[in-house]
Every structure is written in structure tokens, then in C-alpha cells.
Amino acid sequence: MRQRLTVEAYTQGILSGDRIILSRAITLIESKLKNDKILAKSVLENILPNTGNSMRVGITGVPGVGKSTFIEALGKHITSLKKKVAVLTIDPSSKKTGGSILADKTRMEELSRDPLAFIRPSASGLSLGGVARSTRETMLLCEAAGYEVIIIETVGVGQSETLVKGMSDFFLLLMLAGAGDEIQGIKKGIMEMADAVAINKADGANKVLAEQAVTEYQNALHLFPKSDSDFITKVVTCSALEGTGIASLWELIMEYQQSTIQNGYFQENRQAQNLEWMHDYIRQTLEEQFYENTIIKKAIATSEKSVKEGNELPVTAAERLLDIFRKSLMK
Amino acid sequence: MRQRLTVEAYTQGILSGDRIILSRAITLIESKLKNDKILAKSVLENILPNTGNSMRVGITGVPGVGKSTFIEALGKHITSLKKKVAVLTIDPSSKKTGGSILADKTRMEELSRDPLAFIRPSASGLSLGGVARSTRETMLLCEAAGYEVIIIETVGVGQSETLVKGMSDFFLLLMLAGAGDEIQGIKKGIMEMADAVAINKADGANKVLAEQAVTEYQNALHLFPKSDSDFITKVVTCSALEGTGIASLWELIMEYQQSTIQNGYFQENRQAQNLEWMHDYIRQTLEEQFYENTIIKKAIATSEKSVKEGNELPVTAAERLLDIFRKSLMK
Numbered sequence: 001m002r003q004r005l006t007v008e009a010y011t012q013g014i015l016s017g018d019r020i021i022l023s024r025a026i027t028l029i030e031s032k033l034k035n036d037k038i039l040a041k042s043v044l045e046n047i048l049p050n051t052g053n054s055m056r057v058g059i060t061g062v063p064g065v066g067k068s069t070f071i072e073a074l075g076k077h078i079t080s081l082k083k084k085v086a087v088l089t090i091d092p093s094s095k096k097t098g099g100s101i102l103a104d105k106t107r108m109e110e111l112s113r114d115p116l117a118f119i120r121p122s123a124s125g126l127s128l129g130g131v132a133r134s135t136r137e138t139m140l141l142c143e144a145a146g147y148e149v150i151i152i153e154t155v156g157v158g159q160s161e162t163l164v165k166g167m168s169d170f171f172l173l174l175m176l177a178g179a180g181d182e183i184q185g186i187k188k189g190i191m192e193m194a195d196a197v198a199i200n201k202a203d204g205a206n207k208v209l210a211e212q213a214v215t216e217y218q219n220a221l222h223l224f225p226k227s228d229s230d231f232i233t234k235v236v237t238c239s240a241l242e243g244t245g246i247a248s249l250w251e252l253i254m255e256y257q258q259s260t261i262q263n264g265y266f267q268e269n270r271q272a273q274n275l276e277w278m279h280d281y282i283r284q285t286l287e288e289q290f291y292e293n294t295i296i297k298k299a300i301a302t303s304e305k306s307v308k309e310g311n312e313l314p315v316t317a318a319e320r321l322l323d324i325f326r327k328s329l330m331k
Numbered sequence: 332m333r334q335r336l337t338v339e340a341y342t343q344g345i346l347s348g349d350r351i352i353l354s355r356a357i358t359l360i361e362s363k364l365k366n367d368k369i370l371a372k373s374v375l376e377n378i379l380p381n382t383g384n385s386m387r388v389g390i391t392g393v394p395g396v397g398k399s400t401f402i403e404a405l406g407k408h409i410t411s412l413k414k415k416v417a418v419l420t421i422d423p424s425s426k427k428t429g430g431s432i433l434a435d436k437t438r439m440e441e442l443s444r445d446p447l448a449f450i451r452p453s454a455s456g457l458s459l460g461g462v463a464r465s466t467r468e469t470m471l472l473c474e475a476a477g478y479e480v481i482i483i484e485t486v487g488v489g490q491s492e493t494l495v496k497g498m499s500d501f502f503l504l505l506m507l508a509g510a511g512d513e514i515q516g517i518k519k520g521i522m523e524m525a526d527a528v529a530i531n532k533a534d535g536a537n538k539v540l541a542e543q544a545v546t547e548y549q550n551a552l553h554l555f556p557k558s559d560s561d562f563i564t565k566v567v568t569c570s571a572l573e574g575t576g577i578a579s580l581w582e583l584i585m586e587y588q589q590s591t592i593q594n595g596y597f598q599e600n601r602q603a604q605n606l607e608w609m610h611d612y613i614r615q616t617l618e619e620q621f622y623e624n625t626i627i628k629k630a631i632a633t634s635e636k637s638v639k640e641g642n643e644l645p646v647t648a649a650e651r652l653l654d655i656f657r658k659s660l661m662k
Contacts, residue, residue: 044647048641188523188524189519189520190556192520192522193519193520217554219551220551220552221551223547223551224519227519271641274639275635277638278635278648281646282649285649286617286621286653287614290613303609308606310602310605311379312379314609315375315464315468316372316376318609321613
């Protein structure tokens with residue numbers, strides 16, 4: 001591993017927009033080493049006053065929906081407006097090596113060569129909680145480095161959509177026309193989280209189908225509860241391949257930003273997210289201490305089996321485990 | 332307070348279907364006294380082999396949708412089929428006194444006089460976690476007392492829908508035609524949780540509107556992800572007032588039960604709910620120990636303020652609080 005820099009060197013490098021140092025700082029916050037953690041904390045505290053000034057856009061969609069091509073097209077549109085964009089990926093299942101980071105960059109080849117863009121896949125080998133934490137902190141580092149738009153992409157595994165929704169200002173769901181099979185992969189509740197739904201691949205013979213889908217989804221969504229943001233979920237079409245619909249989608253995002261800043265929701269939501277972040281971290285730590293406890297790890301399988309099969313009251317099993325945990329702490 | 336019975340007296344009374352003893356056993360499990368808790372645990376362990384044999388139906392809907400009248404009509408239909416039904420209410424906001432328990436019974440006057448029906452509102456003064464626990468345990472007591480259908484009603488405050496969804500086999504959402512204002516009260520994500528949507532008050536001039544709503548919701552819901560149960564969410568109309576649509580809705584619930592027993596989902600879901608119950612209880616206990624800690628209670632407001640305003644990193648604040656907590660345990 002390369003030598004660590006000083007806190008000042010990281011801070012100065014990030015604030016001056018140095019991409020190499022930004023990358024190294026992200027590696028630092030992803031590190032599990034104790035010394036790295038202490039260093040990372042100081043860096044984050046230093047740059048904190050320079051964070052928060054971006055538009056945070058979460059994007060989800062099932063595999064095959066064309067996410068990479070879409071994000072590349074959106075990213076290029078944003079840099080064409082002379083804005084700096086960072087693309088972060090949340091993939092809790094990733095066991096990335098150097099090789100597949102390369103693959104990730106190849107995926108968005110043009111965008112990755114754009115000096116106004118910064119692409120970073122999620123760290124490997126972290127728990128979902130760990131991924132959440134490192135992505136949130138990476139977002140702050142990117143903001144301090146002057147990135148005005150942060151795109152957080154999720155592959156939609158496990159709870160990752162909820163995580164991304166919880167750290168973004170605007171949440172976009174990518175879908176395909178012709179519903180049916182394609183939407184099977186989407187989990188319940190995701191549709192209702194979206195601030196906008198974009199029907200991708202609205203090109204060629206698909207175009208008519210996509211327009212039909214817009215009407216259908218729009219009719220469907222107006223039946224659903226309104227968001228706290230007071231913004232009515234829009235359904236639009238786009239073709240990342242042909243580049244159509246991308247500019248107007250970006251305008252929609254800007255419109256959302258403006259209207260939620262005006263009605264106060266933007267700030268409210270950010271504050272609620274900050275609080276949620278703190279409480280999430282507390283809960284995760286408490287749970288980790290319990291579930292990662294060696295004695296609990298040994299005892300839990302038997303309890304799970306008897307509870308699942310209805311041979312033991314869930315509460316009885318839980319109390320026994322909590323008791324074992326308490327005693328193990330006293331040793 | 333009345334004298335406590337012995338474990339055997341509670342057990343025998345419940346198993347023989349004695350309503351008075353059932354009521355007293357529920358009061359026992361709701362009690363916060365240590366001796367009551369020990370007694371309650373023994374009773375629950377005794378009756379455990381006699382539980383699980385009911386159809387658990389969760390029902391939600393915003394105030395004004397006619398929930399009480401609907402549940403009374405459904406309950407009476409069920410007892411007319413010679414089946415025993417228990418109605419439990421989850422209301423985390425309730426500060427019920429004797430007076431409003433009376434009000435609750437008056438609400439379903441006819442049903443409450445039916446010897447095959449048992450109505451019990453949720454306990455007062457409990458946390459959401461406490462309400463969840465006591466409702467789950469009450470459900471088990473009612474099953475042991477021979478109730479074949481358990482209706483769990485939620486008033487839709489806080490996280491109560493998720494709780495009820497997590498303890499029922501079938502989840503019904505009551506709605507009104509004419510969408511608009513009425514659905515504002517429904518929270519995001521609830522629509523997608525429902526196994527069926529019933530448009531209530533489909534009577535008089537409202538009838539045509541209700542039929543239109545059925546078509547609209549049916550079109551909308553078919554665009555949404557399929558449930559793990561493989562059961563396609565149905566939309567139906569009913570009028571609790573005129574008693575129409577109640578019998579066919581009950582048939583729908585029976586159809587659901589049959590098809591999910593056949594495809595194995597019914598048992599799978601029950602097992603997953605049991606496991607979830609155990610883990611929920613563990614998580615809640617760990618969190619309560621933290622958040623109810625006297626020193627944490629004093630320290631947390633300042634941390635919340637600085638985090639909310641972006642003056643401190645959420646993780647920094649969380650770690651400080653966790654550190655305070657750890658030290659307080661060692662004292």
C-alpha cells in the first residue's frame with residue numbers, strides 16, 4: 001500500500017479538486033485499519049464545512065434496463081453544462097478486484113475520460129451497513145472536491161434501494177416498456193419511492209410501447225399517495241442510446257430541486273437524512289456487537305430453527321440469546 | 332387489581348375458550364410488572380402447541396373509510412358461518428381509559444354481543460414495540476382459545492401498518508372511491524403491501540364511482556411487482572352499510588389461504604414472520620437499552636441538533652454516544 005498522506009495533504013488535495021488525492025482519500029475511508037479510520041475521521045471533519053452543496057441523485061433499475069448507458073448519457077449531458085459530476089455505485093454483493101473496477105470504468109468509457117466526471121464503484125468486502133457508510137462519506141468527499149452533482153447508482157440487491165433513497169435528494173427509477181417480465185425484478189415498494197420513473201430504451205420499434213407505458217404509469221401513480229415533497233411523480237421516456245429525453249429529464253431534476261428548496265422540503269429532507277444516518281449507525285453498531293459476538297454466533301442457529309418451526313416462542317428464544325450476550329460481556 | 336390465577340388456571344381457561352379468563356390473560360401479558368411477565372411467559376409456553384391454527388387478517392385504511400362498520404359486517408359474516416372471530420386493534424397512539432374501551436366496543440356493538448366474537452383494543456401506554464409484542468401474544472392466546480379468524484385492525488399511525496403486515500397472513504387495504512383527498516392519509520408503500528384493496532361505501536350514488544375506481548386500481552396494480560405469494564392483488568367493492576361484497580371478499584380471503592397453502596407460501600411466510608419476530612425483539616431490546624439509558628437520554632438532544640444542522644458528522648456523534656453508553660455500562 002502506498003504511504004499515507006497527512007491530514008492536511010488530504011484536506012488540501014480534496015478541496016483543490018485533485019482527483020488522485022480524492023481517490024486515495026476514498027480508499028482511506030474504506031479501510032478497516034484502525035489508524036486509517038482515525039485519519040479518515042479527521043479528514044472528514046476538516047472538509048465538513050465544504051459539503052452539502054451538490055444535487056444528490058439516486059438511480060435504480062433492474063439489470064438489463066440499460067443503467068450504465070443511461071448514466072453515461074446523463075453524466076455527459078451534465079458535464080456538457082460545465083458541471084462536475086461524480087458517479088458512485090452501491091453494490092453490496094460486489095467482490096470487486098482491480099479487474100472489475102476496470103470493467104466498471106469500461107462500462108462508462110466516455111464518461112470516465114471526461115475531466116469533469118469522477119466514477120467510483122463501491123468498496124468490496126463490506127457489509128451493507130459498511131457500504132452505506134462508505135458511500136455517504138465518499139459523497140461528502142466528492143462534494144468537498146467540487147462535484148456539483150452526485151449520482152448514486154444501485155444494483156437493487158437487498159436493501160440497497162432504501163439505502164440510496166435515504167441518501168439522495170431525488171430518486172429515479174429506470175424501467176422498460178412492455179412491463180411483464182421485466183418488472184418482476186423490481187421489489188415491492190420501490191415504485192412508490194420514486195420521484196420520477198423513466199422508461200428507457202424508448203427508441204425504434206419500442207417507441208410506441210414506451211409512450212403507452214408512460215400513460216399507464218402516470219394513471220397508476222396518480223392513484224398513489226403524494227410524496228412529502230409535494231412533487232408529483234413524473235413518468236418520462238428516454239433513449240440513452242439515441243440521447244433523447246436525457247436533457248428534459250435533467251431539467252425535471254432541476255425543477256424538482258428548485259421547487260423543494262422553495263417549499264423547504266429539500267432542507268428538511270437533508271436534515272432528516274442526517275439524523276437517520278446517526279441513528280442508523282447507532283443501531284447497526286449495537287446489532288453488530290450482538291450478532292458478531294462469538295458465543296451468539298454459535299447459539300443462534302438452534303434458536304432460529306426452533307422459532308421457525310414454531311417449537312419455541314420467538315420472545316423466549318430472544319430473551320435467552322440476550323441473556324447469553326449479557327453474560328458474555330461481563331466476562 | 333384482581334388476584335392472579337395460577338398458570339394452570341389460565342391455561343385451562345384459555346384452552347376451554349373461557350372469555351373472561353382469556354381477557355384476564357391478555358391483561359396479564361400487557362402488564363409491565365415483573366411477576367406478571369414471568370407468569371405470562373409460562374402461560375404462553377403452555378398454550379404454544381395450540382396456536383397457529385387461525386387465518387390472520389390485517390386490515391388498514393385511513394379514518395373515515397368506515398373501518399369499524401366494515402369489520403363489524405365482516406365479523407358478523409364470519410360468525411354466521413359458525414366460525415369464531417377475534418378482533419384486535421393496534422393503536423400505538425392510544426391512551427385508552429375504561430371510557431374509550433367502552434367506546435371501542437360501542438363502535439362494533441352488534442359484533443361485541445355475538446358469542447362467537449371477541450373484541451379487544453390494544454393496550455394503552457405501550458411503545459410501538461410493546462404494542463407489537465402484546466398484539467402478537469394476544470393473537471396466540473386467541474388462537475389457543477379456539478378463534479379461527481383473527482382480524483388485526485390498524486389505525487395507520489406510525490409504523491403500525493408494517494407491524495400488522497408482519498403478523499398477518501392476508502393484508503387488506505380499505506379505500507374510498509373518488510381518490511383525491513381521501514388517499515392523502517395513506518402512506519407510501521402501503522398500496523404495494525396489500526393482498527387486496529376493497530373500495531368501501533360502494534352504495535347509493537357512490538356505486539358507479541366505486542366501480543370506476545376498481546378498474547383504475549386494477550390497471551394500476553397490474554403494473555406493480557407481483558407479490559411473493561404469487562397471488563395477484565385483487566380490487567373489489569363493498570358496502571359495509573348495505574352488507575354487499577362482504578361475503579365475496581371473505582371468499583377471496585379463503586381462496587388466498589387455499590392457494591398459498593398449496594404453493595407453500597403460507598407456511599413460508601409464517602416461518603419468516605416467526606424469525607422476524609425474534610430478531611425484531613432482539614433489536615428492540617438492544618435499542619431500548621441504549622435509548623432508555625439515563626446518560627444517553629441527557630446527551631442525545633445536543634448531538635441530534637448538531638447533526639441535523641450539519642455541524643457534526645453523524646458518525647462522529649454516533650460514536651461519541653456509543654462511547655458514553657459503553658462507559659455507563661461499566662460503572
